[in-house]
Amino acid sequence: RPRLYAPALAxxxxxxxxxxSALAVLEQKDGKLNVGSLNAVTAAQKLGGSIHAFVAxxxxxxxxxxxxxxxxxxxxxxxxxxxxxxxxxxxxxxLLVENIKKGGYTHVIAGHTAFGKNLLPRVxxxxxxxxxxxxxxxxxxxxxxxxxxxxxxxxxxxxxxxIKVITIRGTxxxxxxxAGGSAAIEDGVDPKVESPTEWVSEDLAKSxxxxxxxxxxxxxGGRGLKSKEDFDRIMLPLADSLGAAVGASRAAVDSGYxxxxxQVGQTGKVVAPQLYMAVGISxxxxxxxGMKDSKVIAAINKDADAPIFQVADVGLVGDLFEKxxxxxxxxxxx
Ligand code: FAD
Numbered sequence: 395r396p397r398l399y400a401p402a403l404a405x406x407x408x409x410x411x412x413x414x415s416a417l418a419v420l421e422q423k424d425g426k427l428n429v430g431s432l433n434a435v436t437a438a439q440k441l442g443g444s445i446h447a448f449v450a451x452x453x454x455x456x457x458x459x460x461x462x463x464x465x466x467x468x469x470x471x472x473x474x475x476x477x478x479x480x481x482x483x484x485x486x487x488x489l490l491v492e493n494i495k496k497g498g499y500t501h502v503i504a505g506h507t508a509f510g511k512n513l514l515p516r517v518x519x520x521x522x523x524x525x526x527x528x529x530x531x532x533x534x535x536x537x538x539x540x541x542x543x544x545x546x547x548x549x550x551x552x553x554x555x556x557i558k559v560i561t562i563r564g565t566x567x568x569x570x571x572x573a574g575g576s577a578a579i580e581d582g583v584d585p586k587v588e589s590p591t592e593w594v595s596e597d598l599a600k601s602x603x604x605x606x607x608x609x610x611x612x613x614x615g616g617r618g619l620k621s622k623e624d625f626d627r628i629m630l631p632l633a634d635s636l637g638a639a640v641g642a643s644r645a646a647v648d649s650g651y652x653x654x655x656x657q658v659g660q661t662g663k664v665v666a667p668q669l670y671m672a673v674g675i676s677x678x679x680x681x682x683x684g685m686k687d688s689k690v691i692a693a694i695n696k697d698a699d700a701p702i703f704q705v706a707d708v709g710l711v712g713d714l715f716e717k718x719x720x721x722x723x724x725x726x727x728x
Contacts, residue, residue, distance in 0.1 A: 452479055483512045502558070544679055614685070
């Protein structure tokens with residue numbers, strides 16, 4: 395296994411880079427690669443060493459072939475076994491650990507998604523290593539930047555662990571494009587660990603609108619919408635006129651105006667679309683933590699002193715019940 399801290403390497407970055415090897419853990423669903431999870435490859439590319447990618451589940455061949463097209467990935471490690479389809483961490487973590495040990499990787503990288511957050515801390519524990527969570531920047535092979543206190547403070551952390559187990563913030567690393575590559579595909583090891591945990595069912599919110607986490611445009615509604623009926627009446631046509639995903643503040647979710655899955659913020663989703671429009675949202679720090687990296691922020695609020703205007707690029711002070719339908723009509727005609 396490559397040793398990252400061999401004394402002979404001191405002062406020789408090129409030699410060091412040759413010994414770096416990262417494993418990007420990719421996500422799949424129903425035999426389809428989740429291309430969003432290719433941001434782990436982008437993060438691995440920043441390290442400068444060799445890159446392998448890991449996939450597991452049933453019908454994994456198609457997923458592996460898709461991932462093999464990503465430029466810069468040398469090898470896809472694939473494990474064909476339907477027991478890994480749902481990414482249950484109780485079985486996926488020992489699976490991953492076996493493959494990390496076999497490959498002798500110095501870095502293991504996954505998205506800071508429900509899958510990655512569930513999996514990598516267990517992997518880190520099994521490897522007796524410290525988990526490094528939700529990073530937004532890679533300074534060098536042992537130094538990483540991560541926000542904390544809901545993004546109000548930024549820490550630069552250094553890890554002396556031999557294997558760095560890292561989750562990355564999706565909005566900070568773009569997904570690597572599926573083009574230009576021709577990685578080899580290799581069967582991974584499968585320890586077939588038995589687990590008392592069993593997948594029972596899932597209840598997914600269905601929507602024809604773009605996915606909130608990856609949409610280029612997001613319109614979010616807050617407590618100012620006053621009721622679920624008004625939230626739907628005002629926000630949904632606005633979203634459709636822009637081709638945008640719908641988000642919400644926690645106050646709107648807690649008041650029952652919008653589904654839980656739409657919450658943006660510290661305890662909801664973190665988004666960074668091209669356009670984020672906040673309607674009747676005051677701009678509490680916990681909400682800003684989930685959207686302040688958006689490229690253009692537009693806000694509509696009747697209170698000119700609302701904190702949302704401090705982060706907004708474009709602001710409209712007025713009654714949303716009047717302004718939003720007017721805007722929707724103009725956008726629909728445009
Ligand atoms: P309010 O703060 O009540 O603001 C409503 C706004 O609507 C006001 O600015 C008002 O001027 C405006 N308004 C009212 N009527 C109109 C009208 N007719 N026309 C135009 N404007 C109007 N919040 C999140 O959003 N996401 C999180 O993930 C999150 N996590 C949290 C975690 C913790 C630990 C804690 C303590 C809090 C968290 N919060 C989160 C809650 C957060 O602190 C705020 O309470 C919440 O964001 C407020 O939501 P809001 O802006 O919709 O409501």
